Structure formats: C-alpha cells, structure tokens
Amino acid sequence: MLDPRLFRTDLENTAAQLMRRNFSLDTAAIARLEEERKGVQVTTQELQAKRNQSAKVIGQAKRNGEDVAPLLAAVESLGDELKAAEARLGEIQTELNAILLGVPNLLHESVPDGASEDDNVEVRRWGTPREFAFEPKDHVDLGEGLGLLDFDTASKIAGARFSLMTGPLARMHRALIQFMLDTHTSEHGYSEVYAPYLVNAESLYGTGQLPKFAADLFRVEHDGRDMYLIPTAEVPVTNIARDTIVEADQLPLKFTAHTPCFRSEAGSHGKDTRGMIRQHQFEKVEMVQLVRPEESFAALESLTGNAETILQRLGLPYRVVTLCAGDTGFSSTKTYDIEVWLPGQGKYREISSCSNFGDFQARRLQARWRNPETKKPELLHTLNGSGVAVGRALVAVMENYQQADGSVQVPEALRPYMGGIESIQAKG
RNA sequence: GGAGGGUUGGCUGAGCGGUUGAAAGCACCGGUCUUGAAAACCGGCAGGGGUUCACGCCCCUCCAGGGUUCGAAUCCCUGACCCUCCGCCA
Numbered sequence: 001m002l003d004p005r006l007f008r009t010d011l012e013n014t015a016a017q018l019m020r021r022n023f024s025l026d027t028a029a030i031a032r033l034e035e036e037r038k039g040v041q042v043t044t045q046e047l048q049a050k051r052n053q054s055a056k057v058i059g060q061a062k063r064n065g066e067d068v069a070p071l072l073a074a075v076e077s078l079g080d081e082l083k084a085a086e087a088r089l090g091e092i093q094t095e096l097n098a099i100l101l102g103v104p105n106l107l108h109e110s111v112p113d114g115a116s117e118d119d120n121v122e123v124r125r126w127g128t129p130r131e132f133a134f135e136p137k138d139h140v141d142l143g144e145g146l147g148l149l150d151f152d153t154a155s156k157i158a159g160a161r162f163s164l165m166t167g168p169l170a171r172m173h174r175a176l177i178q179f180m181l182d183t184h185t186s187e188h189g190y191s192e193v194y195a196p197y198l199v200n201a202e203s204l205y206g207t208g209q210l211p212k213f214a215a216d217l218f219r220v221e222h223d224g225r226d227m228y229l230i231p232t233a234e235v236p237v238t239n240i241a242r243d244t245i246v247e248a249d250q251l252p253l254k255f256t257a258h259t260p261c262f263r264s265e266a267g268s269h270g271k272d273t274r275g276m277i278r279q280h281q282f283e284k285v286e287m288v289q290l291v292r293p294e295e296s297f298a299a300l301e302s303l304t305g306n307a308e309t310i311l312q313r314l315g316l317p318y319r320v321v322t323l324c325a326g327d328t329g330f331s332s333t334k335t336y337d338i339e340v341w342l343p344g345q346g347k348y349r350e351i352s353s354c355s356n357f358g359d360f361q362a363r364r365l366q367a368r369w370r371n372p373e374t375k376k377p378e379l380l381h382t383l384n385g386s387g388v389a390v391g392r393a394l395v396a397v398m399e400n401y402q403q404a405d406g407s408v409q410v411p412e413a414l415r416p417y418m419g420g421i422e423s424i425q426a427k428g
Numbered sequence: 429g430g431a432g433g434g435u436u437g438g439c440u441g442a443g444c445g446g447u448u449g450a451a452a453g454c455a456c457c458g459g460u461c462u463u464g465a466a467a468a469c470c471g472g473c474a475g476g477g478g479u480u481c482a483c484g485c486c487c488c489u490c491c492a493g494g495g496u497u498c499g500a501a502u503c504c505c506u507g508a509c510c511c512u513c514c515g516c517c518a
Contacts, residue, residue, distance in 0.1 A: 041478060045487040052487090055499035059446035068498080075498055225508095245438065370438080375457075377438090377475075 001364045002103055007096070008034055017106050020113060020325040030099060037092045044085040051078055101211055105360040107325055108297070108334040114324025120337070121324065126308065127317030129341045134404045138344025139395040140275040143169060145406045146426050149276075161280040163391075168424045172410065173283070173394050175417035177258050180285040180310055184387055188306045190256035190287055195236035197259060198227045203239040206365040208331035208357075216265040218280075229262035233286035234384045241290050241367035245377045248370055252299065253290040256387065258283065276391050277349065283390035289383040290367065293359065296381035297334070300356040304336045307352040307387045313413040316396050317341040319348050333358040336385075340392065344399045351392045354385030 006014045007030050015025040054075045061068050112121045143149025148169035154162040165173055184190040198220060204210040209217065209231060218229040230236055237255050246253065261284050272278040287306060291299045304320065311318045323335040332355040339348035359379040362368070368377040401409040408424045415422065 038478085041487085045478065048487055051499080055497095056447070058498050062498095063446075072498055079498080247438085370456095375473085 001100055001360060002106065003359075003363065004096070004100060007100070014106070018103065020107055020111075021104055021328070022115065022326055023104055025103065026099070030096070033092055033096050033099075037089070037096065040085060040089045040092060044082070044089050047078065047082040047085055051075070051082060054078070101205075104330045105333050105358060107328060108356070110322070111328060111334050112322060112324045115326040116324075117327050119324040120321040120327055123320045123322055123336065125317070125319040126312060127315070127341070129317050129343065130400060132343065136343040136399060136402060137406070138275065138342075139398045141344075142398050142402055142406060142408065146408070146424060148424070151275075158280075161278065163276045163279060168418070168421065169394075171418055172397065172414060172424065173390060175414045176390050176393050176397070177283060177285060178417050179313075179414055180387055180390075180393075181256060181258055183310060183313065184256040184285070184287060184306060188254075188256075188287075188309070190254040190306075193233075193237055193240070193255045193257040195233065195240075195257055195259065197230050197236075197262075198222075199230055199235055199239070201226060201228070203235055203242070204228055206242050207235050207238050207361050208364065209235065212330060216263055218262045218264050230259060231263050232261050232384075232386075233257040233259040233284060234288060237286060237288040238290075238361060238367075238382055238384065239365065241362075241380065241382075242365040244367060246290065246367075246369040246380065248292075248372050251290065251292055251369060251380075252295065253288075255288045256285060257288075258285045258390075260284075276395060279391065282392075285387050285390060287385050287387040290369075290380045291383065292369065293378070293381050296356050296358060296383060299381075299383050300334065300336070300354060303383055303385045304338070304352075304354040307338055307354060307385050310388050310393075311338065311340060311351070314393065314397060314411050315413075316393075316400055318351070329353075329355060331355075331357050331360050333360070338388070340388075340396045342396060342399050343402075344395075349392065350389075351396065352386040352388040355383060357382045357384075 002014070011025075011027050011030060015027050018025050054071065058068050058071050058075075061071060112119065114120065137145070140149070140151070143165070144151075146169065148165060148167050150164045150166070151162075154164040157164070181192060185192050201210055204217070217231055220227045220229065236259070237257050240255070241253070261282055263280060263282075276282070287303055289299050289303055308318070308320070318338055318340045321337050321339060323329075323332075323337060328335050335353055335355040337350050338352040338354070340351040341347075342349050358381055361382045362379040365382075367380045367382065369380050370376070371378045397411060397414075398408050401411060403409065403423070406426060410418055410422055410424065
C-alpha cells in the first residue's frame with residue numbers, strides 16, 4: 001500500500017508515476033473524497049470533543065450532588081449527530097482505503113520503461129550453453145523415457161497441471177531443496193524457517209495478494225472461515241513481521257524457507273501446457289529479507305546474487321534481467337528475474353524472481369523497526385526472491401545434464417545429497 | 429469434541445462506569461554523582477490521525493466488531509486468538 005499522504009499532498013505526481021505501469025489513478029475521485037473527508041473529519045472530531053467535555057462536566061456535577069437534568073437535556077441531540085458524522089466518515093475512509101488497496105507500488109527510477117516482458121533489460125549472463133552432439137530432449141521426454149516422470153498418473157490422481165515423480169528423479173528434486181537450504185543457511189546468512197502452508201486472509205492482504213489477486217489462490221473453507229494455500233513462502237515468512245516492531249540491532253532479518261506453492265492461475269493462460277514448468281503445485285526455496293529502508297536496494301543486489309550462486313554451483317547457464325515498468329509485479333519497486341537456459345526449449349526461462357517492495361508491504365503489514373536516530377517505530381523494507389524454484393531447477397538440470405542415451409548426469413553439488421550417485425539411468 | 433481461565437503501552441503487570449491514555453516494575457533515553465564504569469538519585473519515554481508557519485490545541489486507539497450509557501479498559505452480545513484440564517489423534 002502506498003502512503004496515504006501521497007493522496008493528500010502529491011496526488012498528481014503520484015498519478016504520473018503510476019502511468020509508467022499503465023495504471024491510471026482516478027485523481028478527480030480521490031481529490032473529491034479527500035476534500036469531503038477533511039470536512040467530515042473535522043466535524044466529527046468537534047462533536048467528539050463536545051461529547052467528552054459534556055461527559056466530564058456531568059460527572060463533575062454529579063459528584064458534587066448537583067442536579068444534572070438540564071445538562072443531560074443539553075446534550076440530547078449530540079449522540080445522533082455524532083453517530084451520523086462517524087458513519088459518514090467511516091464510509092469515506094472505507095472508500096479511500098479500497099482505492100488505495102488497488103494501487104500498485106511506485107517504481108524505482110532505475111526500472112526501465114516498457115509494456116511487456118519483451119521490454120525487459122538484460123543485465124548480465126553467466127555460463128555458456130552447452131553444445132550438444134545430439135538433438136537435446138526436453139525434460140518431459142527425458143523423464144518419461146527414464147520412467148521416472150508420469151503426468152498421466154498425476155492427472156488421474158489430481159488433474160491437469162500436476163506431476164508425479166518417482167525413484168532417483170524424486171530424490172534429485174529433494175536433493176535440490178536440501179542443497180539450496182544448506183547453501184543459504186550456511187553461506188548466505190539466512191535462518192531456516194518452517195511455516196504454515198495454509199494462511200488466513202490477513203496475511204495475504206499484508207503481502208499484497210489480496211484483494212486484487214484472489215483468483216490466483218486456492219481457497220479452503222474451514223470452520224466456516226476461508227483459508228488459503230500459500231502461493232509462495234513469501235506470504236507466511238514475510239508475515240512473521242506483521243504487527244511487530246523490530247529492534248535496530250536485529251536487522252537485517254534474513255529468512256529462507258522451503259515450501260510447496262499452490263497457484264490456481266497456472267494453466268488458465270494456455271502457456272507451458274507441456275511438462276512441469278507451470279503447475280498448480282510446485283516447490284520453492286524462498287529468501288526473505290527485512291531491512292532498514294536505506295539498505296533495501298543494496299539488499300536486492302545481494303539477494304539476487306544469493307540466488308545466482310545456486311545456479312552457478314549447479315553449473316546452469318543463466319541471465320539476469322531487470323523487469324520493465326509494465327512487467328514489474330504489483331507490490332514491487334524493482335524486480336530482477338533470473339532466467340535459466342533450457343536446451344529443450346532453446347531459450348532462457350524464469351527460475352527466480354527477486355524483488356524489493358520498499359515499504360509497500362510493510363505498510364500493510366505494520367512491520368516496523370525502531371529507528372535509533374528518531375527513536376520512533378518506522379516502516380521496514382521487505383524483499384524476497386526465489387532461491388530458486390525447485391521444479392524448474394530440476395527441469396534445468398535434466399535438460400542441461402542429459403546424455404545421448406537419455407540418462408542424466410548428477411551435478412557435483414548434488415551428489416552428496418544423492419548417496420554419491422553420478423547419473424540417473426533408465427529404470428529397470 | 430467437552431469444561432474453565434485469559435487478551436491492557438517495547439516487555440511484565442495494576443486498573444470502583446466519571447481528569448485512567450492508563451499505577452507500578454523492567455527495558456530504553458537524558459542528567460547528577462564518578463578518573464571511567466557500575467550502583468544510587470532526578471527527569472523523560474505508547475501508537476495513529478486532524479489542525480497550525482510554529483508553540484500548541486484537538487480526536488482516535490486498553491484483541492476485533494456490535495450494544496447499553498450524558499460518559500466504557502471497566503457492563504452486555506458476537507467473533508478471533510492464547511492458556512489449563514479432559515477426550516481424540518500423526
């Protein structure tokens with residue numbers, strides 16, 4: 001959520017900045033509501049002050065044993081007037097708040113202009129895509145050829161957009177998770193978190209998935225209340241800081257968590273219908289940082305670097321792109337996507353997304369820190385990034401490490417997690 | 429699932445329906461003292477909002493939402509969460 005003060009003091013400039021995202025702010029409506037809010041709020045507060053005064057006087061009189069009947073008569077109509085004013089003020093505030101909740105974050109000045117992913121700007125590349133002496137297969141052919149990946153059975157069990165892995169392939173999937181968690185905790189200074197996979201609506205408002213993106217979520221009813229399967233670990237982990245004030249010496253807070261992620265939107269676009277690139281359920285290792293405001297852009301660089309380390313250790317070629325204005329997520333001020341090379345598709349595909357949210361999430365979350373200079377609680381800055389998407393990492397390993405006979409070599413970094421085996425061979 | 433108890437400021441914890449936005453303690457900040465530190469003593473210290481050039485003044489907030497009342501942290505209703513005991517359970 002943006003600072004509501006922007007609506008009061010810097011409306012036109014805010015609207016202009018939002019146009020970079022192609023988001024048009026109804027400044028006329030907001031100005032009108034703000035104007036009315038001001039008047040009604042002043043009236044309301046005057047009535048409240050009057051009520052407090054009268055109550056005090058009456059209390060005093062009563063204690064002195066005086067007759068309070070005339071005093072009571074004098075305030076008779078006050079209650080109704082006040083109630084009406086409070087009700088109207090509430091309506092206006094609800095309306096303004098609804099608008100505010102739908103407004104995306106302001107972009108950092110370094111974010112390039114552009115409308116779609118075609119306008120994203122490449123920042124750097126790492127590694128060189130391998131030359132194949134044979135026609136490289138994609139992960140579906142490889143996995144099914146090995147007899148370890150089975151989409152038909154998955155769809156029997158659950159439906160489209162789910163996958164079933166068995167044997168050493170399932171183990172490699174698990175190995176990737178362990179490898180990533182170990183790297184982030186022992187080398188990058190993150191503390192490991194195990195968090196709920198079902199969350200309440202408040203948490204989703206906090207990180208910005210609600211109210212705007214309800215359709216992307218799996219909703220579960222429990223005891224007559226709605227709960228949601230997390231679409232990313234960002235939700236439970238960032239919400240650790242909701243409604244808290246962190247002492248300055250505790251910062252930065254760096255968390256990493258492995259969780260499954262559930263997304264109902266996957267599949268509705270007809271994209272990536274083949275394979276496990278886009279699934280309703282997938283695993284992710286996530287990094288979350290809560291930092292002092294002045295440090296958040298430096299933190300974005302290091303967090304992105306932490307994700308890159310994973311790909312480097314796995315020997316997977318990738319590139320980093322800065323998302324353009326039109327492609328940057330709702331809550332983000334700036335996002336880097338890391339795209340891994342997939343020989344089966346002959347292109348780079350997103351495997352991690354690292355964002356700085358500034359104070360946008362923190363304001364919704366009321367996640368604050370005590371600034372020693374001002375002695376006041378101030379909003380934190382929040383960041384997160386995938387470190388990295390596990391299913392896609394598995395796809396990348398399979399495709400990049402495939403052999404002519406359809407087997408898959410195990411990257412060095414994963415061997416300790418796989419009982420030392422060097423390759424995954426066809427079953428039987 | 430059953431029966432009780434609870435939710436107050438950064439933390440602990442008082443709080444008769446009427447100067448209680450809230451005692452006290454801790455923590456924190458400043459000062460006195462000290463060569464320095466500790467201790468002791470003195471003082472300060474919730475958050476959000478409105479208005480003001482500013483000093484200030486005012487409003488809201490004691491889990492949330494309703495209600496009673498001239499007046500609610502305090503009474504009533506509903507809900508959430510936490511704790512204890514019993515039952516069940518991986």
